[in-house]
Amino acid sequence: MTGITVLGAGAFGTALAISLSSVREDVILWGRSPDQMMQMSKVRTNERRLPGRKLPDALRLTSDLSDACCSNIILMSMPMQMLSQFAQDNAALLAGKTLVSCCKGIDLATGLGPVEVLNQRIPSAKVAILSGPSFAADIADGLPTALTIATKDDILVSALQAALTTKTVRLYSSLDPIGVEFGGALKNVMAIACGIAIGAGLGESARAALMTRGNIEMQRLATALGASPQTLSGLSGFGDLVLTCTSAKSRNFSHGLKLGRGETIDPTITVEGVATARAVATLAASRGIDMPITNVVRDILDSSIIISDAVELLLSRPLKRE
Numbered sequence: 001m002t003g004i005t006v007l008g009a010g011a012f013g014t015a016l017a018i019s020l021s022s023v024r025e026d027v028i029l030w031g032r033s034p035d036q037m038m039q040m041s042k043v044r045t046n047e048r049r050l051p052g053r054k055l056p057d058a059l060r061l062t063s064d065l066s067d068a069c070c071s072n073i074i075l076m077s078m079p080m081q082m083l084s085q086f087a088q089d090n091a092a093l094l095a096g097k098t099l100v101s102c103c104k105g106i107d108l109a110t111g112l113g114p115v116e117v118l119n120q121r122i123p124s125a126k127v128a129i130l131s132g133p134s135f136a137a138d139i140a141d142g143l144p145t146a147l148t149i150a151t152k153d154d155i156l157v158s159a160l161q162a163a164l165t166t167k168t169v170r171l172y173s174s175l176d177p178i179g180v181e182f183g184g185a186l187k188n189v190m191a192i193a194c195g196i197a198i199g200a201g202l203g204e205s206a207r208a209a210l211m212t213r214g215n216i217e218m219q220r221l222a223t224a225l226g227a228s229p230q231t232l233s234g235l236s237g238f239g240d241l242v243l244t245c246t247s248a249k250s251r252n253f254s255h256g257l258k259l260g261r262g263e264t265i266d267p268t269i270t271v272e273g274v275a276t277a278r279a280v281a282t283l284a285a286s287r288g289i290d291m292p293i294t295n296v297v298r299d300i301l302d303s304s305i306i307i308s309d310a311v312e313l314l315l316s317r318p319l320k321r322e
Contacts, residue, residue: 006020006030009061011049022167031061080103084110091121100129105279126156130149133146133147178222178226194211196257196297281294
Protein backbone atom coordinates (compact mmCIF):
# COMPACT_ATOMS: atom_id res chain seq x y z
CA MET A 1 0.00 0.00 0.00
CA THR A 2 1.45 3.34 -1.02
CA GLY A 3 0.44 6.82 0.01
CA ILE A 4 -1.77 7.91 2.89
CA THR A 5 -4.10 10.90 2.88
CA VAL A 6 -5.96 12.29 5.86
CA LEU A 7 -9.14 14.07 4.80
CA GLY A 8 -9.99 16.65 7.44
CA ALA A 9 -7.61 19.13 9.05
CA GLY A 10 -9.34 19.22 12.41
CA ALA A 11 -7.53 18.35 15.61
CA PHE A 12 -7.73 14.57 15.24
CA GLY A 13 -6.93 14.52 11.52
CA THR A 14 -3.96 16.81 12.04
CA ALA A 15 -2.71 14.67 14.92
CA LEU A 16 -2.93 11.49 12.85
CA ALA A 17 -1.06 13.20 10.00
CA ILE A 18 1.68 14.35 12.39
CA SER A 19 2.10 10.86 13.82
CA LEU A 20 2.12 9.14 10.43
CA SER A 21 4.58 11.68 9.01
CA SER A 22 7.02 10.80 11.77
CA VAL A 23 7.58 7.42 10.11
CA ARG A 24 6.50 7.99 6.48
CA GLU A 25 7.23 10.50 3.73
CA ASP A 26 4.09 9.94 1.66
CA VAL A 27 1.43 11.50 3.91
CA ILE A 28 -0.97 14.22 2.75
CA LEU A 29 -3.27 16.30 4.94
CA TRP A 30 -6.30 17.81 3.21
CA GLY A 31 -8.47 20.65 4.48
CA ARG A 32 -11.42 22.24 2.67
CA SER A 33 -10.30 25.84 3.30
CA PRO A 34 -7.57 27.07 0.91
CA ASP A 35 -6.77 29.97 3.25
CA GLN A 36 -6.37 27.68 6.26
CA MET A 37 -4.15 25.21 4.40
CA MET A 38 -2.02 28.01 2.97
CA GLN A 39 -1.54 29.48 6.44
CA MET A 40 -0.67 26.07 7.85
CA SER A 41 1.88 25.57 5.09
CA LYS A 42 3.55 28.85 5.97
CA VAL A 43 3.72 28.50 9.75
CA ARG A 44 3.83 24.65 9.85
CA THR A 45 1.29 24.46 12.66
CA ASN A 46 -2.51 24.17 12.87
CA GLU A 47 -3.08 27.04 15.28
CA ARG A 48 -6.83 26.94 14.78
CA ARG A 49 -7.40 23.29 15.75
CA LEU A 50 -4.20 21.98 17.35
CA PRO A 51 -2.05 24.92 18.43
CA GLY A 52 1.61 24.59 19.29
CA ARG A 53 2.27 21.30 17.52
CA LYS A 54 4.80 21.44 14.67
CA LEU A 55 3.85 19.84 11.38
CA PRO A 56 6.69 17.59 10.13
CA ASP A 57 8.54 18.81 7.06
CA ALA A 58 7.59 15.61 5.24
CA LEU A 59 3.85 16.26 5.63
CA ARG A 60 2.29 17.69 2.47
CA LEU A 61 -0.71 20.01 2.87
CA THR A 62 -3.38 20.70 0.26
CA SER A 63 -6.91 21.98 -0.23
CA ASP A 64 -7.15 20.29 -3.64
CA LEU A 65 -9.30 17.20 -3.11
CA SER A 66 -8.37 15.63 -6.45
CA ASP A 67 -4.71 15.92 -5.52
CA ALA A 68 -5.34 14.55 -2.04
CA CYS A 69 -7.17 11.49 -3.33
CA CYS A 70 -4.14 10.24 -5.27
CA SER A 71 -3.22 8.09 -2.25
CA ASN A 72 -4.31 4.47 -1.95
CA ILE A 73 -5.25 4.75 1.73
CA ILE A 74 -7.56 7.58 2.73
CA LEU A 75 -8.41 8.35 6.35
CA MET A 76 -11.80 10.04 6.66
CA SER A 77 -11.41 12.37 9.66
CA MET A 78 -14.52 14.53 9.67
CA PRO A 79 -17.65 14.95 11.80
CA MET A 80 -19.95 11.95 11.51
CA GLN A 81 -22.93 14.02 10.40
CA MET A 82 -20.93 15.29 7.40
CA LEU A 83 -19.64 11.89 6.26
CA SER A 84 -22.58 10.67 4.19
CA GLN A 85 -22.95 13.84 2.12
CA PHE A 86 -19.18 14.14 1.64
CA ALA A 87 -18.97 10.54 0.43
CA GLN A 88 -21.89 11.03 -1.93
CA ASP A 89 -20.50 14.26 -3.38
CA ASN A 90 -17.03 12.80 -3.92
CA ALA A 91 -17.84 9.18 -4.74
CA ALA A 92 -15.99 9.28 -8.06
CA LEU A 93 -12.73 10.44 -6.42
CA LEU A 94 -13.02 7.87 -3.64
CA ALA A 95 -14.09 4.91 -5.78
CA GLY A 96 -11.87 1.86 -5.43
CA LYS A 97 -9.84 3.37 -2.59
CA THR A 98 -9.17 1.94 0.84
CA LEU A 99 -11.21 4.20 3.11
CA VAL A 100 -10.58 4.27 6.86
CA SER A 101 -13.28 5.98 8.89
CA CYS A 102 -12.01 7.98 11.85
CA CYS A 103 -15.52 9.15 12.80
CA LYS A 104 -17.27 8.28 16.05
CA GLY A 105 -21.01 8.51 15.81
CA ILE A 106 -24.23 7.35 14.19
CA ASP A 107 -25.74 9.05 11.14
CA LEU A 108 -28.84 10.87 12.33
CA ALA A 109 -30.72 10.47 9.04
CA THR A 110 -30.18 6.73 8.56
CA GLY A 111 -29.14 5.27 11.93
CA LEU A 112 -26.05 3.79 10.27
CA GLY A 113 -22.48 3.77 11.53
CA PRO A 114 -19.63 5.17 9.43
CA VAL A 115 -18.62 1.81 7.92
CA GLU A 116 -22.05 1.10 6.51
CA VAL A 117 -22.44 4.71 5.35
CA LEU A 118 -19.24 4.41 3.31
CA ASN A 119 -20.17 0.95 2.03
CA GLN A 120 -23.49 2.27 0.75
CA ARG A 121 -22.17 5.48 -0.73
CA ILE A 122 -19.02 4.01 -2.32
CA PRO A 123 -19.60 0.28 -2.95
CA SER A 124 -16.30 -0.19 -4.80
CA ALA A 125 -14.21 1.01 -1.85
CA LYS A 126 -12.57 -1.19 0.77
CA VAL A 127 -13.78 0.18 4.10
CA ALA A 128 -12.27 -0.04 7.59
CA ILE A 129 -12.64 1.89 10.83
CA LEU A 130 -10.03 3.30 13.22
CA SER A 131 -11.18 3.93 16.78
CA GLY A 132 -10.16 3.70 20.41
CA PRO A 133 -9.22 5.75 23.48
CA SER A 134 -7.31 8.77 22.23
CA PHE A 135 -7.05 12.53 22.41
CA ALA A 136 -5.65 14.46 19.46
CA ALA A 137 -3.17 16.37 21.62
CA ASP A 138 -1.73 13.14 23.03
CA ILE A 139 -1.21 11.67 19.57
CA ALA A 140 0.36 14.88 18.26
CA ASP A 141 2.67 15.07 21.29
CA GLY A 142 3.92 11.55 20.67
CA LEU A 143 2.38 10.07 23.82
CA PRO A 144 1.72 6.31 23.79
CA THR A 145 -1.71 5.52 22.33
CA ALA A 146 -3.40 2.23 21.43
CA LEU A 147 -6.19 2.08 18.85
CA THR A 148 -8.19 -0.58 17.02
CA ILE A 149 -8.31 -0.97 13.24
CA ALA A 150 -11.24 -3.07 12.07
CA THR A 151 -12.61 -4.54 8.85
CA LYS A 152 -14.07 -7.92 7.93
CA ASP A 153 -11.21 -8.56 5.47
CA ASP A 154 -8.41 -10.41 7.32
CA ILE A 155 -5.74 -9.58 4.73
CA LEU A 156 -6.74 -5.93 4.53
CA VAL A 157 -6.81 -5.41 8.28
CA SER A 158 -3.28 -6.80 8.63
CA ALA A 159 -2.03 -4.54 5.85
CA LEU A 160 -3.66 -1.47 7.43
CA GLN A 161 -2.32 -2.39 10.85
CA ALA A 162 1.20 -2.38 9.44
CA ALA A 163 0.71 0.77 7.36
CA LEU A 164 -0.87 2.94 10.08
CA THR A 165 1.12 1.91 13.17
CA THR A 166 3.72 4.49 14.18
CA LYS A 167 6.37 4.72 16.90
CA THR A 168 3.81 5.92 19.45
CA VAL A 169 0.44 4.85 18.03
CA ARG A 170 0.02 1.08 18.28
CA LEU A 171 -2.82 -0.55 16.36
CA TYR A 172 -4.63 -3.73 17.34
CA SER A 173 -6.59 -5.45 14.59
CA SER A 174 -10.21 -6.61 14.71
CA LEU A 175 -12.57 -8.36 12.30
CA ASP A 176 -15.59 -6.78 14.02
CA PRO A 177 -16.17 -3.35 12.47
CA ILE A 178 -19.75 -3.21 13.83
CA GLY A 179 -18.52 -3.56 17.40
CA VAL A 180 -15.77 -1.01 16.87
CA GLU A 181 -17.98 1.63 15.26
CA PHE A 182 -20.84 1.31 17.75
CA GLY A 183 -18.47 1.17 20.73
CA GLY A 184 -16.86 4.41 19.58
CA ALA A 185 -20.24 6.04 18.98
CA LEU A 186 -22.15 4.96 22.08
CA LYS A 187 -19.43 5.87 24.57
CA ASN A 188 -19.95 9.52 23.60
CA VAL A 189 -23.54 9.34 24.81
CA MET A 190 -22.41 7.84 28.11
CA ALA A 191 -19.77 10.57 28.44
CA ILE A 192 -22.47 13.22 28.19
CA ALA A 193 -24.42 11.39 30.89
CA CYS A 194 -21.36 11.26 33.15
CA GLY A 195 -20.65 14.94 32.56
CA ILE A 196 -24.21 15.80 33.51
CA ALA A 197 -23.89 13.75 36.71
CA ILE A 198 -20.66 15.44 37.77
CA GLY A 199 -21.88 18.90 36.77
CA ALA A 200 -25.08 18.45 38.74
CA GLY A 201 -23.10 17.45 41.82
CA LEU A 202 -24.26 13.82 41.90
CA GLY A 203 -20.75 12.59 42.70
CA GLU A 204 -18.17 10.07 41.58
CA SER A 205 -20.24 7.07 42.67
CA ALA A 206 -23.00 8.14 40.30
CA ARG A 207 -20.46 8.44 37.49
CA ALA A 208 -19.16 4.93 38.20
CA ALA A 209 -22.70 3.58 38.10
CA LEU A 210 -23.44 5.35 34.82
CA MET A 211 -20.24 4.05 33.23
CA THR A 212 -20.99 0.50 34.32
CA ARG A 213 -24.63 0.46 33.29
CA GLY A 214 -23.77 2.48 30.20
CA ASN A 215 -21.34 -0.22 29.13
CA ILE A 216 -24.19 -2.74 29.45
CA GLU A 217 -26.33 -0.55 27.18
CA MET A 218 -23.50 -0.35 24.66
CA GLN A 219 -23.20 -4.14 24.58
CA ARG A 220 -26.96 -4.61 24.41
CA LEU A 221 -27.39 -2.55 21.26
CA ALA A 222 -24.14 -3.48 19.52
CA THR A 223 -24.61 -7.23 19.97
CA ALA A 224 -28.19 -6.94 18.69
CA LEU A 225 -26.68 -5.45 15.53
CA GLY A 226 -24.21 -8.32 15.15
CA ALA A 227 -21.19 -7.19 17.17
CA SER A 228 -19.12 -9.41 19.41
CA PRO A 229 -19.42 -8.67 23.17
CA GLN A 230 -15.64 -9.07 23.39
CA THR A 231 -15.13 -6.04 21.15
CA LEU A 232 -17.13 -3.85 23.53
CA SER A 233 -14.79 -4.92 26.33
CA GLY A 234 -11.72 -3.84 24.35
CA LEU A 235 -10.04 -0.60 23.36
CA SER A 236 -12.83 0.71 21.15
CA GLY A 237 -15.49 -0.06 23.76
CA PHE A 238 -14.56 -0.12 27.43
CA GLY A 239 -11.20 1.62 26.87
CA ASP A 240 -12.73 4.53 25.01
CA LEU A 241 -15.59 4.69 27.52
CA VAL A 242 -13.20 5.09 30.46
CA LEU A 243 -11.17 7.83 28.79
CA THR A 244 -14.14 9.82 27.53
CA CYS A 245 -16.16 9.64 30.74
CA THR A 246 -13.34 10.68 33.07
CA SER A 247 -11.48 13.51 31.35
CA ALA A 248 -12.33 17.17 30.88
CA LYS A 249 -10.44 16.95 27.57
CA SER A 250 -13.46 15.07 26.19
CA ARG A 251 -15.84 17.38 24.35
CA ASN A 252 -18.74 15.05 25.16
CA PHE A 253 -17.98 14.92 28.89
CA SER A 254 -17.41 18.70 28.95
CA HIS A 255 -20.71 19.25 27.15
CA GLY A 256 -22.52 17.20 29.78
CA LEU A 257 -20.65 19.00 32.54
CA LYS A 258 -21.95 22.35 31.30
CA LEU A 259 -25.47 20.98 31.02
CA GLY A 260 -25.29 19.70 34.58
CA ARG A 261 -24.07 23.08 35.82
CA GLY A 262 -26.65 24.98 33.80
CA GLU A 263 -23.95 26.81 31.83
CA THR A 264 -24.23 28.21 28.31
CA ILE A 265 -23.34 25.76 25.52
CA ASP A 266 -21.11 26.88 22.63
CA PRO A 267 -23.00 25.80 19.47
CA THR A 268 -19.86 26.02 17.29
CA ILE A 269 -18.17 23.07 19.03
CA THR A 270 -18.88 19.68 17.43
CA VAL A 271 -20.12 17.22 20.06
CA GLU A 272 -20.77 13.92 18.30
CA GLY A 273 -22.67 12.43 21.23
CA VAL A 274 -25.54 14.90 20.81
CA ALA A 275 -26.65 13.62 17.40
CA THR A 276 -25.68 10.08 18.36
CA ALA A 277 -27.98 10.08 21.40
CA ARG A 278 -30.92 11.02 19.20
CA ALA A 279 -30.00 8.54 16.47
CA VAL A 280 -29.38 5.67 18.90
CA ALA A 281 -32.59 6.29 20.84
CA THR A 282 -34.56 6.05 17.59
CA LEU A 283 -32.64 2.97 16.40
CA ALA A 284 -33.04 1.16 19.73
CA ALA A 285 -36.76 1.94 19.92
CA SER A 286 -37.30 0.54 16.42
CA ARG A 287 -35.74 -2.75 17.56
CA GLY A 288 -37.35 -2.86 20.99
CA ILE A 289 -34.02 -2.51 22.82
CA ASP A 290 -34.03 -0.96 26.29
CA MET A 291 -31.61 2.02 26.49
CA PRO A 292 -32.62 4.02 29.58
CA ILE A 293 -29.46 6.14 29.93
CA THR A 294 -29.45 6.98 26.24
CA ASN A 295 -33.12 7.95 26.36
CA VAL A 296 -32.57 10.21 29.37
CA VAL A 297 -29.60 11.93 27.69
CA ARG A 298 -31.69 12.52 24.57
CA ASP A 299 -34.54 13.95 26.63
CA ILE A 300 -32.20 16.29 28.51
CA LEU A 301 -30.63 17.45 25.24
CA ASP A 302 -34.09 18.07 23.80
CA SER A 303 -35.14 19.93 26.99
CA SER A 304 -38.09 17.57 27.44
CA ILE A 305 -36.98 16.61 30.95
CA ILE A 306 -35.04 18.36 33.71
CA ILE A 307 -32.04 16.75 35.36
CA SER A 308 -33.70 16.18 38.76
CA ASP A 309 -36.59 14.36 37.08
CA ALA A 310 -34.11 12.36 34.99
CA VAL A 311 -32.30 11.15 38.12
CA GLU A 312 -35.59 10.18 39.74
CA LEU A 313 -36.61 8.32 36.57
CA LEU A 314 -33.41 6.27 36.51
CA LEU A 315 -33.56 5.51 40.25
CA SER A 316 -37.18 4.38 40.02
CA ARG A 317 -36.52 1.69 37.41
CA PRO A 318 -37.53 -1.85 38.46
CA LEU A 319 -35.13 -3.67 40.77
CA LYS A 320 -33.41 -6.65 39.10
CA ARG A 321 -30.34 -8.84 39.20
CA GLU A 322 -27.17 -7.38 37.72
